[in-house]
Amino acid sequence: MGSCQSSVDPSTVEVPRLQQLLDLDPYLTPYEREIKRRYGCLIDAWEKINSLEGGIDSFSRGFNKFGVIIHDDNSVTWREWAPGAETVYLYGDFNDWREDSHPFRRLEYGKWEINLPAEPDGSCILKHMSRVQLHVNGCFPRISPWAKYVKPHEDGIVFQHHIYNPPEPYVMQYPKVPRPKSLRIYECHVGIATSELRVGTYDEFRENILPRIKRQGYNTIQLMGIMEHAYYASFGYQVTSFFAASSRYGTPCQLKRMVDEAHNMGLYVMLDVVHSHASKNTLDGLNEFDGTKACYFHDGAKGTHPLWDSRLFNYSEFEVLRFLLSNLRWYQEEYNFDGFRFDGVTSMLYHSRGAGQGFSGHYDEYFGLNVDTEALVYLMLANKLVHHINENAVTIAEDVSGMPASGRPVEEGGTGFDYRLAMAIPDKWIKLLKEFKDEDWNVGDIVHTLTNRRWKEGTVAYVESHDQALVGDKTIAFWLMDSKMYTLMSTTSESNPIINRGLALHCMIRLITHALGGEAYLNFMGNEFGHPEWLDFPRAGNNSSYHYARRQWNLVDNDLLKYKFLNNFDRDMNNLEEKYGWLHTEPAYVSTKHEGDKVVCAERGGLLFVFNFHHTNSYTDYRLGANSSGDYKVILSSDSSIYGGFDRVKVDGIPYPTQGIPWANRTDSIQAYLPSRTALVFANY
Numbered sequence: 245m246g247s248c249q250s251s252v253d254p255s256t257v258e259v260p261r262l263q264q265l266l267d268l269d270p271y272l273t274p275y276e277r278e279i280k281r282r283y284g285c286l287i288d289a290w291e292k293i294n295s296l297e298g299g300i301d302s303f304s305r306g307f308n309k310f311g312v313i314i315h316d317d318n319s320v321t322w323r324e325w326a327p328g329a330e331t332v333y334l335y336g337d338f339n340d341w342r343e344d345s346h347p348f349r350r351l352e353y354g355k356w357e358i359n360l361p362a363e364p365d366g367s368c369i370l371k372h373m374s375r376v377q378l379h380v381n382g383c384f385p386r387i388s389p390w391a392k393y394v395k396p397h398e399d400g401i402v403f404q405h406h407i408y409n410p411p412e413p414y415v416m417q418y419p420k421v422p423r424p425k426s427l428r429i430y431e432c433h434v435g436i437a438t439s440e441l442r443v444g445t446y447d448e449f450r451e452n453i454l455p456r457i458k459r460q461g462y463n464t465i466q467l468m469g470i471m472e473h474a475y476y477a478s479f480g481y482q483v484t485s486f487f488a489a490s491s492r493y494g495t496p497c498q499l500k501r502m503v504d505e506a507h508n509m510g511l512y513v514m515l516d517v518v519h520s521h522a523s524k525n526t527l528d529g530l531n532e533f534d535g536t537k538a539c540y541f542h543d544g545a546k547g548t549h550p551l552w553d554s555r556l557f558n559y560s561e562f563e564v565l566r567f568l569l570s571n572l573r574w575y576q577e578e579y580n581f582d583g584f585r586f587d588g589v590t591s592m593l594y595h596s597r598g599a600g601q602g603f604s605g606h607y608d609e610y611f612g613l614n615v616d617t618e619a620l621v622y623l624m625l626a627n628k629l630v631h632h633i634n635e636n637a638v639t640i641a642e643d644v645s646g647m648p649a650s651g652r653p654v655e656e657g658g659t660g661f662d663y664r665l666a667m668a669i670p671d672k673w674i675k676l677l678k679e680f681k682d683e684d685w686n687v688g689d690i691v692h693t694l695t696n697r698r699w700k701e702g703t704v705a706y707v708e709s710h711d712q713a714l715v716g717d718k719t720i721a722f723w724l725m726d727s728k729m730y731t732l733m734s735t736t737s738e739s740n741p742i743i744n745r746g747l748a749l750h751c752m753i754r755l756i757t758h759a760l761g762g763e764a765y766l767n768f769m770g771n772e773f774g775h776p777e778w779l780d781f782p783r784a785g786n787n788s789s790y791h792y793a794r795r796q797w798n799l800v801d802n803d804l805l806k807y808k809f810l811n812n813f814d815r816d817m818n819n820l821e822e823k824y825g826w827l828h829t830e831p832a833y834v835s836t837k838h839e840g841d842k843v844v845c846a847e848r849g850g851l852l853f854v855f856n857f858h859h860t861n862s863y864t865d866y867r868l869g870a871n872s873s874g875d876y877k878v879i880l881s882s883d884s885s886i887y888g889g890f891d892r893v894k895v896d897g898i899p900y901p902t903q904g905i906p907w908a909n910r911t912d913s914i915q916a917y918l919p920s921r922t923a924l925v926f927a928n929y
Contacts, residue, residue, distance in 0.1 A: 252284035259283045265649055265656040268700050272648060275611045279649070279657040285617060286624045286654065289565070297566075304629055306570035307487065311390025312370065314409055318362035320370055324388060325563045327354025328536035329380050334358055336376035336405075338369050343379045354534075354563075370407045377405060381535045387485060387528050389540070389567065394472055394484075394528065395491045403474055403484065403528040406491075414497035418507040420582050423636040426827035427663070427764035428818050429514070430462040431709055433469050434493045434502075435476070436779065437769065439797050441790040443476075446498040450505045453769075456797075457511065460772060460811070461818025464512040466585055468710065470499070471518060474528050477781035479710065481587060482554060483518050484529040486571050489579070496579075503580050514638065515581045519568050519626070520588030521554040531555050540564055549591065550599045559622040568622065569629055576633050583638035584630065586661070589650075590643045592619040603645045610647050620659065627660025638662045640704055640764075651701030663702035666762050668693055670708050673753060677723035682749060683859045687844050688837045694760040695831060705761025707753055710768045713779045715792065721774030721810070724749055729776040733799075733806045745859075747806065748889065748921040750774055751813045751882040752855055755923045758817055759853045760832045760846060765821075772814035773800040773807045809888035820880055820925065824849045835869040835908035843918065845908070847871060851879075852926035856918040862892070863918045869910030872928050875899035876914050880925040892919040900926065 257280040266273055290300065297303040313321045326332055332348040339345050348356035360369050370376065378386040387394060393408035437453045438444035457465060469480025472488040480490075489499045506513050522540070523529040533539050540563075541547040541555040549556055558564050575581045590598040594614050603609055623641075630637045641650055641661040652658025672693040676685055697703045713719050721729065724746035732740045758765050776799070780792035800807045821827055826849025836845035842858040845868045852870055856863065870876065877899055883889035900914040907913035918924065 252281050252288055254278070254280040254284060257281065257284035257287070259655070259657045261653070261656045265652055265658060268652070269648060269698070271607060275607060278611045282617060282620060282624070283654075283657050285621045286628070289621060289625060290628070292562075293565075300569075300629060300632070303566055304569040304573045306566045307390060307392075307574050311388050311392070311487070312376075312407060314368055314370070318366060318368040320360040320368065321357065322348070322360070322388075323351075323355060323357045324348070324378070324390075325353075325355050325567075326380060326534035326539065328534035328539060329356065330535070331379075331381055332356045333379040334376065335379055336370075337374040338371070338376070341377075343382075368409070370409075372407060372409045372411065374407050375404050376407060380533070384532070384535055385527060386533055389486070389530050389533060391485050391488050393491060393496060394488045402525075403472070408496055410495075410497060414500045414504075416500060416504050416580055418504050420580055420634065420636065421507050421510055421512050423582070423638055424463045424512055426821055426825055427464050427512070427638065427704070428462045428821065428827070429464045429466050429704065429764060429766040430457045430460070430769065431466045431468065431766055432457070432769040433479070433710070434467065434490075435469060436793050437795055439794055441794065443492050443790075444794075446494040446502045449493075450498075450502040452797075454502075454506055454509060454511065458509050460815050461822060462767070463510070463822075464514060465506060466514040466516060466766070468516045470515055474523065474525055477783040478523075479714075479781065480516065481518055482523040482525075482552075484523045484525050486522075486530075486567070487574055500579055507580065512582045512638070513580070514583045514585055514640070515575050515579075516587060517572070517575070517584045518587045519557070519571070519622075520586075520592045521549050521552055521556055524548075524553060524555055540567065549597055551597070552591075556597075557622075559616075559618040565622065565625065569626060572626060572630055573633060576630070576637070582634070582636065583640075583662075585640040585642065585665075586623070586626075587642050589623065589641040590645045592616065592623065593643065593645060593647055598645065605646060607648065610645070623659050623661075624654050628654050631660070640665060642667070644668075646698070648698065649701075651698065651703075661702075663704045663762075663764055665709075665766075666697065666703045666705045668696075669705055669757060669761050670712050673707055673720060673757075674712060674717070674723070677720065681859075682745075682857065683842075685842070685857060687839060687842055687855075687857055690756070691760065691834050691837045691844060694757060695834065697762065697831075702764065703762035704764040704766050705757050706766040706768075707757050708768060708771055709766060710779065713768055713771065713775070715778045715780035718778060719771055719775060720753060721746065721750055721771070722776065722778070725774075729774070733776075735804050735806055743806065744888070745921065746774075747809055747887065748882060750810055751887055752857065752921065752923045754814065755817055755853070755880075755882065755925075756844065756855050758821065759826060759848055760834070763827055765827060767814070770795040773811035775799075806888055809886065813882060813887040816880060824851055824927075826851060833871075835910050841866075845869060847910075850928065852876060852914075852928075854916070854918060854924045854926065856920055856922050858920050860920055862920045865915040866918045867905075867907050867913050867915050868926075869906075869908030870902060870912050870914055870928075871910045873902040873904075873912045874928045875901050876916075876926040876928050878916075878924050879927045880923075882923040883919050883921075889922070890919070893917060893922070893924060899929065
């Protein structure tokens, strides 16, 4: 398609709702011309697709034109885009692996095609689960970029393309679920979801883990590591086959059944999608597919990520756009995924790939020459398409840079994401736990980190995701309690100050993040109950051990261990949000952040949230500002014994009446007892 750097005259571009964006953030006004130029590039690409390809719907169904297409009469058409190739052959089980008996013919624009008639008995020459390979230029064995199912070769070294055409494919029984008003996301990985020393399966996840997620009060699952990746330890972030659901966990039909059951349970299902880069593998990846360094990627240094040692897509190439946009539609339509979390967005947005770059927040950083317009336009296209396919779709950007308008609609000149991840929040918690005693925490600094987000742009708040659980770091629970978790988590053990502190702060950190940090909330699988160990996939450095590549559900299921206390609090916190819906209300109003007392008081969703972070001081008759008069009752206390606390405050006990005394810029106030290291939630009855 070519670069859009100079092909659009911003003075001629009309952004339908640009003024709405500028009204939200007047600081964007000096950059209006650049916003228009970017939108013009988007419209230019959209119109070219509509004029040259019969519309975006046809264009984004590339999986109906490329790769293996088995027709109703069992004949086969197979097309590929390999502009640098000189010859392409198909071989496999069906022809006894003869490399030169089935040549593709060259078409226009770098495309290749082969047609295979049905067998004399009417069956398909490419049987279900038969193995096939492409031979490029006489010496390069390759897997089709459009392969729908790949499995490891018997030597276990590389993957091979398997034809997946079951005689009785799984048919979805349940529709997609409505978009939740409040996203409470359970980030999960099928492979590590078992307690056993092996890779878990789609069926096991459906049977054993989905009910846990539902009971825990989450309404959304975000699945990692689904797009096929040859290297398990990459956590799914070095994708080799984009259209193939990972065979490690089972078959495509089993994944469909898992997603279907999640929908039956009312769970919204999101896919962690990696369109920021691709594995450098050649035998089982996209790299050098046509025998050149380019094809799907930029050639030269521009095509290789400086930190990830992976290949970078050429988003200006028409066929790359077809491939990636079709990939999104494939997972929406074939597997019924409801939405996507886009990985590595910061790397996509900037020519520097974010490597060694700090973002000060000055707007010049977001509208200068470092911005990769082609990648930005792709993200706008992707968001426009995803929401065109399903108006209830949700997209989330993993972007640490804070690109303005990332979370505003494309029609306003934004990038079109519904949410961005609040990546500064987990960094803040880890920094505090690593470098400071909690008695030295600055509660004003904590509140600033939790509330410092762009107005009217959705934010996903979280204490820790999979990133903080990886080997080389520690989970929040491990930072708080460390080795004491191995010996002192029994409910029959004597009370221990380290464990007591850990349980208390684990609950408080989660609730204040949930209440103040964003418009959605995320938790990584197992962290809700304080999983005691990090996450490390089997690799050469650990003798290929699965010891840390699993979740020890037995710990939370054991009634004699204190992990159940953290699990209880996480469940009740989520259920309380379900009832009151603070995540989809306006951001919290913080009326108190007292450094000496270590007390934070905030209102959101009709509730009063109070946090006493002081390590020793409890306060009687502490005055708390409230904007609604009436009787308040405690409806959640992190100090309750069911959470490992000391029951110093009774839940649903005596009322705390407002006293007609304005306080902390609020129209009224109550007085209440605030135990040390305790979070309380009050409701006005």
